[in-house]
Each structure stands twice: as structure tokens, then as C-alpha cells.
Amino acid sequence: MERLRHYTGVLPATFMIVVFMLAPLTIIFVYSFLTPGDYGGVKFEFSTEAYTQLLFQKNLFDEVEFDTSYLTIAFRSIWVATVAVVGSLALGFPAAYYIAQQPESRRNTLLLLITIPFWTNLLIRTYCWILVLRDTGLINNLLIGLGVTDEPIKMLYTEGAIALGLVYTYVPFMVLPIYAALERLDKRLIEASRDLYANRWTTLRHVTLPLASPGIVAGSILVFIPALGAFIAPDLLGGGKKLMLGSLVQLQFSAARDWPFGSALTMVIMSAVLICLLLFAVNQRRNEGGFQH
Amino acid sequence: MQDAITINGLTKSYPGTPPVRALKGSDLSIRDNEFFTLLGPSGCGKTTLLRLIAGFEVPTDGTLKLFGENISKLPPEKRPVNTVFQHYSLFPHMNVLENVAYGLLRQGKPDARRTAQEMLDLVHLGEFAKRRPSQLSGGQQQRVALARALAPHPRVLLLDEPLSALDLKLRQSMRAELKRLQRETGITFVFVTHDQEEALSMSDRIAVMSRGEIQQVARPAEIYEYPATRFVAEFIGDANFFEATPRMNGDSAATYHVSDSIRFAGPALPANAKGGKVTVMFRLEKARIAPGRADGSLGGTISDIEYLGSQTEYRVTLDDGMSVAVRSENHQDGTAIAEVGSQATVEVDPEAIRVLVA
């Protein structure tokens, strides 16, 4: 009886995992070993072409050559995602810290404000950034109007614009876990630190930051992973000229009509992220199981 | 010698409707090198006073001096004062040694590590240096908190009910340990408790507080023997109280008339008495009880007997309905002097009578 109840209890969760995670993953995994169909889709013929394509390219003479173009895209994506994480942290930590300091009634309002951007479509919000950043956009008009510069500063279609768009999109994912960690933090520890000759800053550094680090780590992961696969900001703000991983995958399922390659890319990115997370978790455990509360 | 802490008209109101007046214009001097205790019931403002001294709260009014220097405006980290918190508040992400060294490191003291280790040895936790606070028992955490607060050698150490979370045995051994540390370090201790036994046994002087006001500041024996107010007399120890009309017998003695049949011979009326009725009191163990009736004494019927181990408490209903309690030592085998319902006589020496005007 107990057992039965146990099994019925986990049923919804199992259902969710199978339908929304395992099934799509299996399809992607299978597709990545098939041959591209002529008009998209796949032909059911086994092939590892999709994977070799990642690093090797056939030249005009049908010889296989090592090719770094996709690696370059991967590194560019990692770099931009890292910048997005750092940017979100720089913005998100002070925001979370500020909210956690407010009286309780005020905090919920502020948290709601943080999530408000989610209420509007991402595409539209990203378009708005084009209006802000382009040569005849808000910022450049303002700068020229103020006489700071004569010619518009090129901001749109740069890697900086992509990073900005990513920070803008994902910063709430940084704020929320850090806020949760700071809110849980025992305020009496702050007083203990002040009592022991630490001023505000040294207290932040030696007590608040270390104790909030689980939140910081969680936030960084939550920003890094979607930023790595994002394609709206790279396409719209980067002009699609410098490809990112997300755009590359998206391209395979649309214009390039190479579903197996898109699937293979997805599998490789996902595995890489998983391996990194695992290594991180193991390392964390070795450091005395992280922070005990 | 200069006083360690001097407060004048110190007031603290917390915002609210109406505002909470946690401390109402207190005056107090705490001497250097003293084991000073703040004693009072829950909510009387002990923690508030301690937090004002530590710098976690800003006074609403009044001044606060540390060795003659006004520190009312200094932030906590600028005050040479450390706190042992009630819930220890050890840093969970640091090991025991790092916790103890924290204050020294923030002060930029050289040899922080060695001093911290010495401090740990002083509280007998030398071999626990590498452990996390969560891996220690409550009593050990308490001693780490003590070592952490003592390590920077503050001029004043504040302790907010540091023993309240410990069990009875541990609490008693920690009392002795705290006294020893205070003597060995020569640091002024300001100790908060609502446990009268703790206060009486450890302190050089005690301040008894009630509803944000300091009622009396004195040595433990004086607090017990000569309470300044009825609140102090009731809060510390047990006593019988009577409303009485005084009649002077010369300059040094008076008789206090409680009713037609009850009167106490006692000391002269205090100079600050306003006339009219006063309160007379005597401690339960200062009176004697004997079986049977005798002339000229308090007589009545024993209504209750309580055996307390080393003592027995008798409750006697006097002839006119008032009741009085007496405690007497159990010398031989602890049998009561009489049974419930039998007649008894209560005797009180004039020297045991105290007159309270507040």
C-alpha cells in the first residue's frame, strides 16, 4: 500500500520528465545519426556525417580537412555568454542586495518589477533595443544632440550589443537566486561581523558574498546556459553576421535544412554543458560540500 | 579610576504606533574591570541597552560614554567593544579558528592566527580549530563565540544571555568559566540575564531593570537584602509584603501597623517616605515558625506545607485572614514542625524588616 502510494506520487513527475525531456531528447539523438532529407526532415539512413562535419570539411577535391569555423563559433558563443554572465552579475547582485535590504512589504513589489519584462514578447523587446542602439537611435541622437560626438557611434551589430541584449534578457535569472540566498542569510551574522571591526565593505566581502555564493553560482548557471544557445539577441542585435551557436542550430532547421547537423550540434552543446556542470558539482563537493547553513 | 561605561539619560524608542519606549532615560555607570549584570524580566530593555552600547542601535536621546569618550555616534566596528550573541552567530562558512581570528584580521593585527589559537586553548577548544561551527555541540559553539569576542581583547565584553541555550549542568560550569575568564583577562563584562541565580552568583554588581527603567544598581547581597523597590524585592527572591501605617518610636525605630492585630517592629521610616502608607517586607527565610501559640507574636493556622529539599515552606493564615509564608532549614530528617491545620506562631526580628517607599 505504502509502495503503491509512493509510485502514484511520483507519477506526475515521471510523466513530465518522459514527455517533455526524454522523448524530445531521444528524437534529437536519433536524428543526429540520420541523413538530411531534401526539403528538411530526415531520411532513415544511418550516418555519422553530422558529427564529423563539426570539425572536418570536404574541400573541392573531396578531401577531408580539419576545419575550425564551427569551433570559432563555439568559442565566440562561450565568450559572449561569459560576458553576459559577468554583466548580469554586476547588475544583478546589487539589485538583489538592494531588494533584500528593503522592508518585507516592499520586497515583493520590487521582485514583481524584476519579472515584468517577461510579460512582453522577447522578440518585441529585442527590437526595441535596435531602436535604442542603431546609428539613428535614441542614444546616438542624444549624444549628437548634446554635442558629445559628431558622428554616430556604432553600437548595433557588434558583439557588445549581443552581450547587452543577453544581459538584458537573462538578468532576472541572476537576480532571483541571489535574492533568495541573501534573504535567507542570517542578519545577525552581519551584526557579528560589524561587531568584530569589519565595516560595510569588508563585511560584504567576508560574510555576505561567501554566504550568497550558492545563489551566485545558481544564477550564473541559469544565465550562462540559455545565453549560450540564444539566437534572438545574436540575430537581431548582432545582425546575424557573426554566427553564434544558437543561430547556427536554428539555421540548420530553417534555411540550411540540415536537421541531423542541427541535432548533432544540440547534442554536443548539451553534453558539454552537462560535463561542465558535473565537474563543477564534484569539485564543489570536494570543497567540504559547499556551504553549510 | 575611570568608569568603563557611563550613560546619561539614555533613551531608545522603536518606531511604531504608539512608539515602543524600550529604554526611558537611564543613568548608569559601569566600572572598569567589573563583572556587571543587567537583570530583568523579558522585554524590560536589556538587549536594547546592550545593542546601544555595541552600536547596533542609535539612541533616541541621551549620551553614551566609553572610558570618558562619547561614542554615541560611532559605528559598531569603531567601538572597542565585542559581543557574545545569544545565538552565538558564528560564521558558518569559516572553521573555528577562522571565526576566532576574524576580529583580529579585520583589525589588521599581526599574529592573528597564533592569538586565535591561544584564545581557543583558553576556552579548552584547542583541538577543534579545524572544525566547522555546525560540527560542534551547543556548549562548544558557545565557547567559540566567547573566544571570538575575547580574541581582539576589547575593553568591554557584552554578553546577551549567553548561557540560556545550555542545559543546567553546562550552565553551572560555564558560570565558573566566565568568572575565571573575566578575572584572567581583566576585561569589563556586561552580562545580560533574566536568571536571578546566575546574576547573584556571578556579578560584582547588578542593575535590575523593569519596563525600560533601571530600578536599582548594587552588589548582589545588597540587592537581595536591601531591595530599593517592591519590583526588585519581588523579582529577586521571595518575600512577604504588607501595606502598613508607620508610627515612629524615637529616631531609629518604628512600628508598622498592618491591621489591629498585626504589627511589625522595624527600622525607622526612610527619609524619602512621603507619609501615609508604606510597604513593609521580610524574606521568607528570615522569619521563624514554631508550633502552638504565643502572646504578642503573629499567630495563625498552617494552611500549606511544601517540602523543598534543604528547606520547608509553611504558609500560615493569620487570624484576620492575611497570609504569610515562612521557610525554615531542614536540619534532621526533614519532618515538618507541625501539620496542616494546626496552630503556629511566626516571629520576625525587627532587623529583618525592610521598608519600601516605591
Ligand SMILES: Nc1ncnc2c1ncn2[C@@H]1O[C@H](COP(=O)(O)OP(=O)(O)OP(=O)(O)O)[C@@H](O)[C@H]1O
Ligand atoms: N526592533 C524593534 N522594534 C520594535 N520594538 C522592539 C524592537 N526590539 C525590541 N523592541 C521592544 O522593546 C522592548 C525591549 O526589548 P528588549 O529586546 O530590549 O528586551 P529584553 O529585556 O532583552 O527581553 P528578553 O529577556 O526577552 O530578551 C520590548 O517591548 C520589545 O518588544
Ligand SMILES: [Mg+2]
Ligand atoms: Mg533580550
